Amino acid sequence: MQMHWINRQVILAGAAAFLLAACGGGSSPGSASFSGTLSLGRSAALASLPILEVPLGLPPAGGTSFVPGEVIIKFRPGLSLQSVQSLRVGGVSVQQVRPLAGVQAASLYRADVDESGTLELLRGLRSRSDVLWAEPNYIWKALATPNDPAYVDQWHYPAINLPQAWDIEKGTTNPVTVAVVDTGILSQHPDFEGRLLPGYDFITNPQVGVDGNGRDNNPEDPGDEPGGQGSYHGSHVAGTIAAATNNNRGVAGVSWGARIVPIRVLGAGGGTMADILDGTAWAAGISIQGVPANPNPAQILNLSLGGQGTCSPAAQEVFDAVTARGAIVVVAAGNSNRNAAEFTPANCSGVITVGATDFQNHRAPYSNYGPRIDVMAPGGDTRADLNNDTYPDGVLSPVRDDQNSEFAYAFYQGTSMAAPHVAGVIALMKSRRPALSGTEALALLQQTARPLSPTACTGKGPAQTSRDCGAGLIDAAAALQALGNGNNPPPPPPGGDFSLSLTPNSLSVRPGSSSTITLNFTRTNFTHPLTLSLSGAPSGVSGTFNPATVSDSSASLTLNVAGSAVAGNYGLTITASGGGKTRTATLSLQIANANATRPSLNGTLVLACYYLGNDCDQIRSRVIAIQSNVSSTTYRFRDLEAGRYLLLAWKDSNQNEELDSGDWLGVYTENGDLVLVEPPRSDLSFSVELVQDLGAAQRVSPQVLRFFERASR
Structure with missing residues (x-):
């Protein structure tokens, strides 16, 4: 029997579930409207959305994926950890437990909050100008x-x-x-x-x-x-x-x-x-x-x-x-x-x-x-x-x-x-x-x-x-x-050392398009310029480094995928060499099928969820269906009651009345954060993205999912 892994992959579905669990709402009589533009996302997969770096989903059913009340925070350069031994975020007191070894300007912190409170705490931390990143203290398993x-x-x-x-x-x-x-x-x-x-x-x-x-x-x-x-x-x-x-x-x-x-x-x-x-x-x-x-x-x-x-x-x-x-x-x-x-x-x-x-x-x-x-x-x-x-x-x-x-x-x-x-x-x-x-x-x-x-x-x-x-x-x-006989090669010249990492380290790119990643260099008493190279790219894929020789802490790589590139999964190697040292990093590249027909929005359901605290009110929530073979269109909800709404969209691609891999899903956000919006608004534009993670997609809020499924029938 194999152990199950704790799933810490953050997907939009999970973020929606978090919002439903963590935000409050209200209602009052009246009517107004929502409108905006709905479009198919430009990215090939849901996991590439910038939003996914910010909100966090609830733990998967049957297990706890992080320690309630514990967060790891990395502050921006120049800030002393002594000055942030205690914080107050959204009325919550947060205390430093210990610095995190091997990570500069980062510490483990603890607050007296439950799982939902931890997620809300992270939202507040990530909005601070002095925080570079913050994440839960995840649980990993054998x-x-x-x-x-x-x-x-x-x-x-x-x-x-x-x-x-x-x-x-x-x-x-x-x-x-x-x-x-x-x-x-x-x-x-x-x-x-x-x-x-x-x-x-x-x-x-x-x-x-x-x-x-x-x-x-x-x-x-x-x-x-x-x-x-x-x-x-x-x-x-x-x-x-x-x-x-x-x-x-x-x-x-x-x-x-x-x-x-x-x-x-x-x-x-x-x-x-x-x-x-x-x-x-x-x-x-x-x-x-x-x-x-x-x-x-x-x-x-x-x-x-x-x-x-x-x-x-x-x-x-x-x-x-x-x-x-x-x-x-x-x-x-x-x-x-x-x-x-x-x-x-x-x-x-x-x-x-x-x-x-x-x-x-x-x-x-x-x-x-x-x-x-x-x-x-x-x-x-x-x-x-x-x-x-x-x-x-x-x-x-x-x-x-x-x-x-x-x-x-x-x-x-x-x-x-x-x-x-x-x-x-x-x-x-x-x-x-x-x-x-x-x-x-x-x-x-x-x-x-x-x-x-x-x-x-x-x-x-x-x-x-x-x-x-x-x-x-x-x-x-x-x-x-x-x-060979084990004779040691000549020792590398002195001058420190460096490491190389990629952000992100996996991409999904369609033929005829391009995508860019960031190369991160951590230098330890190492001042030599580094020459960059790419190997393992399949036919039709080329890369451009900017700059090709780097002397600081970062560079970028733009991958150009020709229309003739063969679909498949590839492992590309990025090499940085200088000062007698060489470091490599692996980039996982998925090339989509060039012959695949790009889906349209036809059949997409757009939901204005009137939020009640843990569910969508079946009377005051509204669903409209897109019935046009287009990749972008306007939508409009009329005569909405005053209150706070969550806007979502879902296309049930295989028409099985279940949210699963291969469907398209989107949630309206502002500045990368999920928000509840109040009518009237005419600027509520967002996109749907392809769901490729079946296990993660199935963790969407059951209440919202049932509402969508009822509407799809």
């Missing part, structure tokens, strides 16, 4: 859960030619330190004897930590399912990387010599983004307020966790700070059988994103895919037994059996299990060449990987091309052979 404990052969090691790799390097030449940022560790498990270095527990909430306290220097995993079988997810991940090997006991780890620094950030229900990012920064040796320094900074970090949504600016800054220190970050792509560009931290820049394969070296049925995948590694499929050994084809690694309180081993499946295979192989590579950089490691893994055919990449999911599985399945032996 990406796999256990099935049945067992002791069997680890088929997943021969799948990546690991036995042949051990003939070259066992990981003992120059032992490497690997941080596992996860649920903690079973320190007394026999297969971790002599494998562990001091770690830390970064979980601040004792209820999440289920260990009776907050942060401390004990990363022991007490189990993340109080009263039930714990997952011991972190131990399973750590075991794949570095379980004691050649000791006549249990299972083998990929690296015989690596040492694990366990970082506990996930407990009951997952973990908060602030705790996870603190743990990630500490793992690389960055100082954390109130926490002793890490005596063993990790060279490799494994994060088998995440959530759905764009890469958080806080997360990106932490990863930039970590990689600037030379650490290599390996992350799981996610288990939703969807485009990895929709999931974080898999879609962050500067990390190695890993998809999962099954026993037959096909993409596992749950594994995310797409151009953001860098490489694939075994993740297993516990529903199958293709090797006929009577055991499920999962990845075997250490856990504990809570029913009898014994240490054991279990088969898990997930990209959580794939990522530590890559982290372990990189540990072998760095043992052979200690100065190996993350860029070099990824390049070697990709150059020596075995590409998956379109059939193998498709697996049991939607049709894919081979590019949707990255460079393919890693080959540990080939990567070590390509590394």
Whole structure:
């Protein structure tokens, strides 16, 4: 069974639900009108709307996607955090909890408000001139859960030619330190004897930590399912990387010599983004307020966790700070059988994103895919037994059996299990060449990987091309052979370092059009000019950098997509070089089908929702239908009662009377914010955008959805 990811992707539907839950309204007798222009959006997908950077949706049903009352705020340059230890926003007192490690001028804050109050607080914070950005303290979760404990052969090691790799390097030449940022560790498990270095527990909430306290220097995993079988997810991940090997006991780890620094950030229900990012920064040796320094900074970090949504600016800054220190970050792509560009931290820049394969070296049925995948590694499929050994084809690694309180081993499946295979192989590579950089490691893994055919990449999911599985399945032996004898290359010249990230890091562009992204450079004592280049662009796609050589903190890239460009998903690489250093970032590009007929507004319903506090008043709300094959038209509501209205529009493209992927949806906004408007108004123009995220679209306010559906009948 796979763990569900918390969905933090903000979509317009969710923003509408927030407004209905958070805003008040009233009514009075009278009549007036609304009018304006409704048009099809110029963007190819709902997720590209600027509005999506501002409002926030309610948590998905059945779970909490952020900590009520906790927000992370980054202030504009030049502002001292000492001067903003307490704030007052819309009558709410907000207190600073601690600075956020690795993110300059950013802190975690806390207020005594519920979920709706947190969203309202964020709206107020984002309107302040001294705030660069503000976001909730999201909750991320582990990406796999256990099935049945067992002791069997680890088929997943021969799948990546690991036995042949051990003939070259066992990981003992120059032992490497690997941080596992996860649920903690079973320190007394026999297969971790002599494998562990001091770690830390970064979980601040004792209820999440289920260990009776907050942060401390004990990363022991007490189990993340109080009263039930714990997952011991972190131990399973750590075991794949570095379980004691050649000791006549249990299972083998990929690296015989690596040492694990366990970082506990996930407990009951997952973990908060602030705790996870603190743990990630500490793992690389960055100082954390109130926490002793890490005596063993990790060279490799494994994060088998995440959530759905764009890469958080806080997360990106932490990863930039970590990689600037030379650490290599390996992350799981996610288990939703969807485009990895929709999931974080898999879609962050500067990390190695890993998809999962099954026993037959096909993409596992749950594994995310797409151009953001860098490489694939075994993740297993516990529903199958293709090797006929009577055991499920999962990845075997250490856990504990809570029913009898014994240490054991279990088969898990997930990209959580794939990522530590890559982290372990990189540990072998760095043992052979200690100065190996993350860029070099990824390049070697990709150059020596075995590409998956379109059939193998498709697996049991939607049709894919081979590019949707990255460079393919890693080959540990080939990567070590390509590394050579391990002689270190000449050290880079002095002069600091820099990192590169993209905003956004995924685009959807129609043939015959163009789109622009921003390149962000974080410089650490680095003053050299950087030369920019683009590779991996398909035929018909060209890019223009402005400027082509950059000496400050940002540049732009405009992608021009010719009308002849072939539809599909592509992974483009942006390279910045200067001062003897090179950094890359991956851009996921989707080219729409040039032959697809652009839809019209015909059949679109426009709703003037008379707001009552949690629903649209069925008497005073109005719906009109657009009955014309145009892409832009005027609309008009007449004889409205005085009061406050929310304006929405929906086109049920497949006419199934349900709001889902492929429909078109829009809400009237002002300055990027959802607003309630009062008649008379004649300037209420807005657009509808294509909904591509089915799961997110289904979280639109049920009351508003039912109103639309009644009207569509």
